[in-house]
Amino acid sequence: MSLTKLIYTFVMLVLLYACAPSAGENFPPENGITITLPSDDPYSPKQVRLEVITENIIRVTSSPLDTRPVNSSLMIIDQLPSPPAWEKTETADSVGLQTAKVQAWISKSTGEVTFKDASGKLILQEAKAGKAFGPPADDLEDDAVFSIQQRFKSPENEAFYGLGQQQTGLFNYKGYHVDLTQYNSVVAVPFMVSSRNYGILWDNYSITKFGDDREPMPLSELRLFDANGKEGFLTATYANDPNRPNEGLKEQEGHIAYTFLDDLNKIPKDFDMANGTATWQGSLQARESGVHRFHMTYSGYVKVWADGQLLVDRWRESWNPGPLVFELPLDTEKATAFKIEWIPESTQSFLSVKFLPPDRYRTTETYAFRSEAGKMLDYYFVAGQDMDELISGYRQLTGKAQIMPKWAMGFWQSRERYKTQEELLSTVAEYRKRHIPLDNIVQDWSYWPEDAWGSHDFDPARFPDPVGMIDQVHDQYHAHIMISVWPKFYEGIEHYKQFDEKGWLYKQNILNRQRDWIGEGYISTFYDAFNPGARELFWKQINEKLYQKGIDAWWLDATEPDVLSNASIQHRKTLMNPTALGTATEYFNGYPLVNAKGIYHGQRATNPDDRVFILTRSAFPGIQRYGAATWSGDISARFDELEQQIPAGLNFSLSGLPYWTTDIGGFFVEDKYDRPDPKGEALEEWRELNTRWYQYGTFTPLYRSHGQYPYREVFNIAPEGHPAYRSIVFYNKLRYRLMPYIYSLTGKVHHDDYTIMRPLIMDFDHDPRVGQIKDQFMFGPSILVNPVYHYEATNRDIYFPKETGWYDLLTGEYQAGGVEKNIEAPYDKIPLFVKAGSIIPFGPKIEYTDEKPADEITLYVYAGQNGYFELYEDQGSNYEYEQGQFSIIPLTYDENTKTLTIGAQEGEFEGMLTSRTFHVIYVQKDRPTGYKPDATTEKAIHYTGQSMALKLDEE
Template sequence: MYSTKLIYALIFSAILTACSSSSSKPIQNKNGITVSLPSDDTYAAKQVRLEVITDRIIRVSSSAQNPMPSTSSLMISDQLPSPPTWEKVETKDSIGVKTAEVQAWISTSTGEVTFKDASGKLLLQEAKDGKAFSPPADGLQDDQVYTIQQRFKSPSDEALYGLGQQQTGLFNYKGYHVDLTQYNSVVAVPFLVSSRNYGILWDNYSITKFGDARDPLPLSELRLYDATGKEGFLTATYANDQTRPDEGLIEQEGHIAYTFLEDLKKIPKNFDMANGVATWQGKLQARKNGEHHFHMTYSGYIKVWADGKLLVDRWRESWNPGPLVFNLTLNTEKATDFKIEWIPESTQSFVSMKFLPPDPYRTKETFTFRSEAGKTLDYYFVAGKNMDDLISGYRQLTGKAQVMPKWAMGFWQSRERYKTQEELLNTVAEYRKRNIPLDNIVQDWSYWPEDAWGSHDFDPARFPDPTGMIDQVHDQHHAHIMISVWPKFYEGIEHYRQFDEKGWLYKQNIINRQRDWIGEGYISTFYDAYNPGARKLFWKQINEKLYKKGNDAWWLDATEPDILSNASIKHRKSLMHPTALGSATEYFNGYPLVNAKGIYNGQRATNPHKRVFILTRSAFPGIQRYGAATWSGDISARFDELEQQIPAGLNFSLSGLPYWTTDIGGFFVEDKYDRPDPEGEALEEWRELNTRWYQYGTFTPLYRAHGQYPYREVFNIAPEGHPAYESIVFYNRLRYRLMPYIYSLTGKIHHEDYTIMRPLVMDFGEDTAVREIDDQFMFGPSILVNPVYQYKATSRDVYFPKGAGWFDLLTGDYQEGGVQKSVSAPYGKIPLYVPSGSILPLGPAIQYADEKPAEEITLFVYGGKNGSFELYEDEGTNYNYEQGKFSIIPITYNDGDKTLTIGDRKGNFQGMLKTRTFRIIMVEKDRPVAYAPELTTKHIIKYTGKAIKTIIAN
């Protein structure tokens, strides 16, 4: 007979079992399913939800609360497509959703999610115990907010790209720690694409670590030996005479961490940072064998040696430190000689070094997203057959990129800065006088009175007639003008008071009485762009002061937001806390998105017939829907920095953001270039650096020069007749000849979610040799770009991908694919190659993008494969294309019978050419033809909009 206690225990157990069974029963709605995961752990996942967005996109949400809190997203478009037909599927221990293209399964016991294609092939799987919730960062007191983490399994041969714009020189992020923190020249975009043809959009606005998400460790976690061989520390020497680096204050140090402004207090007081040199030397010995990843921030000159080999030799402007990553194999048995040399150049310069030891699980077998703060763990899985599909999925989620105004695809001239109205107008006039194509002039910061930052007024002493100046740019010179606008306001000015009375300013910088660097320094702060009312007021101010004067485009600077440069992350959060939506910790990375939103919505409401153009220093998922492009920030004028921009731009493009540019020539310059003017060897190096950068910049989505003194105009870089001048002008004119090609791709970006700056993995992904190639790319479908980024180089190695033959654009010479070889790259030439099957349209010689319609187009057709191209045109400056007012002329080439077909024109728009002439130039393997847009040809087609076919064999 059972005891009473036993009976009660059995009843209680049965109740628990029933409750458990009931709570884990999935909830189904029209978009997906939710599974509950009972747990007494405060920080365990309580619910996991799958939501079907499209046949290829599944949203995964998880929460440590039950029920899951409702959240809204800034990055996700409010115009998502209607969900497709899907079905719920179940097994003994899992439940999922299945569409025509993908399946997603939740383990009912662990909550882990697995993704498969329609046939059941594994695409991606969350790692065991991969979900994690913990108390939020910075001691944030909010029981609705957590630090969140999701780890995924990853095969060792997988390559991972995207994630915005890093400045570490890395391309494939597999195995690395990536810090997604908005910073001057570093852009955090948490969208990942994989060589396995899936993407992950991580919907979170806080600082996020990706990949190997461990926090890097101080050097003291290694076994350190000083210069005498004693274990414990490195020998640090702070010398005030750079010619005698071994004579100075000697310290024993194991932690190099002069990272932020507040850390500079730890610099030895007697060290002359402006003139001295600091060294750290000794030996490093591992506590675990294998490759160690070293993470640095630096400014000034920095060098690093290991066992006598120079690993790092870089420079960056003292006040703007940048990141750097290098690898070093260490072992536990033998110490490695190690030395760091740092020349700060300034009393405000920075250096730090940390490392990550080997950990195969975190680097080879898995990757992780870890974010400081969020109410839910939220991400979107995107499947596709190729990377274009993944980027299309990203834009389905976050919004279409617009067709940029045609003039924006021309050349932009800028410098820091045109100090007077006369300087700006003289610059545009000189371009026109020399017949060098130009579409846009940029007025950088400080055009306002010195004490009135945020007034958006022109200083009348230097710009006596800004409206007349803008009219002259437009009417006399047929160009456009972009104006620098910061979200920054000096205390006390009228615009400051308008924000302040509404409570729409971040006030901590005011409380701190923090002064900026202008004159004696002024106290300022930024507006809270997370507040809808504040965004409207910001637009109202710049509309009244700037847009009504005729300014065409917006340069949004310091949009990280950079309220105080080089402040610690904790201090930066305090300067933008609280936002209108919540804590700065939770919304740290999203500022550039909402700031651009206000300008875009404001201009479209004010003038719905003129396309918005925004250039912003930072970006975030969804910013492409606001007419925004991004530039790579305040970078250095050096060859190694030019090299680094290539993978930075390629990963930015793989993040789904199509419009990117870099300061041609680099922004910051070393003393040898600007005190007072470069001369001798420095002058020739300066000219060559600009030549190579202009060559590269010609084939980036936006073509724009900018930087500090020396002046960046081609006629200030070198005189006419100099190889630098001749090369820069040649590629400028080539860019304008390519305008029918470039603008067609701009249309394709909007209508087909295309990407114009294309890493080789996008088009040749089946060729595994291209996975690590970070210094070559396709500019659209038809131009392989191979930048030259080494001083005095006259050749470079080029890999010619499999699957195509390759023609030298400038000579017509042919090269088989699947090989790597050294190619000629003399001073004036960037190697450019066209794949077989390409159709490359070139227009007439023009001085600005809309000078005249392309009544005659030369089609270069490259034989060896079938090919096609769609010539896109619209009205160029308005949004009528959104209502279908555009045209497409399909052009196809059949290599078998050498037939070119120009198909029926589709669509129409006001001002469309009814007829035009196509001149056909055939380039074949055994009949090379050099680029020359005025070549004579017997193949001339008069086109009236109806399909026409012609045989074009030579």
């Protein structure tokens, strides 16, 4: 080659490299179409682009700039599938592209995008002038960053799900304002699925509002009347004697806005928050008649009445306020009596009340995504035949969920906290002594010396031999140990200095000299997880201090990041500003994703044979690819809190994130439970609460008990003969018998993009009744779970989805579908029903997941319709399944011939069983047979991997 050609080639390569897209920018121009929209408005869209990702996924981007900005994505994987064939079509007023499954069209005049199926049927349409850009929040001085909004049209009967984990008790978000802001117990995941079988993944990292994106208004925007009927304000009374709540300081107030720490300065100085009661009384009158939605943030005790009817009666620990939404119809002609009672219980407690008036356009006819900051509008439209296909599309974009280590699907015991090495070891020993299955013991925070948060050192006074402790958990007790690791560092410790010298710490909290709540208080801050070098250093520190000692898994707490609890959102931004990628305003919600990323890649590089397992308090799209699960945060120990965890978990699952759990029993407790010990009625309520929560927790993807005192171990909740003890242990052992079923589901999560905890809308979407059911769900394909969440309840209403039959798991009694019935639910029983056509494998009696291989499996086969199940197995703790090292045994039931076929085993892995025994129990409508742990049967099959068939209706 000549020198000229060499120079030319070199220059072209340089130019190609310089213009190459960054991570997440894997879409060459030929994969889509772009139109330009001439406008002099600096905040109008100048260009709109459609890009083909797969046959059913289209990316939409838009910008008010003349040139398309480079927008590196954190949530989208680097290597997307090769785009399929597609065709461009143009008409006089629009240009479109079409794949084998979807069409997408852009209006040449407005830039509005419309999505249709392959036949031309409308799926989704952007609203008129739905794209909106504006100055970014916080007046960022960056001409390339904007606030961003996209509004879509929506039929009245459409329903919306997903969006992470909210704590409002809502399931269908149609018409509601949803605040996607990371917060302790609230997880912001900007992925929504629609009842019309499409999803929207919103690629933005800033604080985002969904649905009715208006900001809630102060009460003063209504017509207010005080206790005497005078218009203008409500009558506020701040009473220091709770027995005389109507006697105290009187104020005329139109705002109730004690939302954050700074707002507490507005509390009357003479009010004794720790012991007093505040009330607001008067009446409300609408400026526009209709249903008003009220948004509260509260801690302590709060009650709300309207026209004498109690609407709200809640409690939360003062230091962690939670959200609450309720509706109230208001009229322009008639005032509604209104009263709020607040018992703060603490000098740091919070209450705010705002509302949104009716607006048909924003609640019924359209919905929106609105974000505070971003370089461009960027979203992915995902179409599908059902919600499983939508979630599969989400994971094609953001990454496969790994298969969790098998032990993680067993029971975890935790408390806040094991204060000594002896406490932790004696707890595991007691489980083994009582033969109660257990796989994981969790060491919560503050195992380090008091003044050394972030050192990752064990306090030698309380944990004199951490290596010996961990070895004993492993070798003697055959269990695993997870440990709490925060991204937090006390000023001056060695690990702090290592970050500080690189400039990898958020320093504002240090400059503020802000002290935390430990002892007399210590000054601290968090590391910048958006910086790759900082992530590597964080892994290096926990690897040297903890992983090398034998720690099995990571509990990543406060990953919002919660640098200062209850600070205002604006102040929280200053405490993580700037990040390595840009301002905190732009990247506020993305911290948990990059924090988990560093640990996942760090551990896989250190020990490629050990499956990473992470439990993180917050999450973001893509975090499933980093071996991460999420729990529902620091929730309260109450029945009403248990109730609202059910829709919270279901929507989390519909966000594409398959692994979720709660603190069984709730984390923080009312005084009646812990000062000094619950007694009498409080003790029995405590035991029943934990019993019902354990029953529910058995059938969530991860099974984990945790919380403040009283201690959460079953033997500390109730004595052995108590019904609480018997029930908790029974369902624990049932979970372990179900391990072949459960672990098969984890394999399906990875290989088929499956979802374990399944709202009924996923499997019965043709049944119009299921779209609003938020307190029942399927655990895998077969088991209908119906939690009990009211104190002293002994029955509950259950809807049985139509087009199938149902069998009571414990009795085998049959129930036809398509009806709602009141079903008995005694103290010790959660109603569980099995779908007709199910094949459920139950394994042998074990006390930890790898105690013995499932060489004997009992197959319960439920007649009524055809059935299919794949028994999945792999090594259980390594990543060889990624290279195809796993096996599947297909199980098929034919209703017409009453034949069970155990198909030929497919695949192999090291240590795989080459033979086993299948016992078969056939459950029929007229021959009910309930689950029994050690049921015997004459139908037994010795299986060596070849296909075998068994007629089930023969005696």
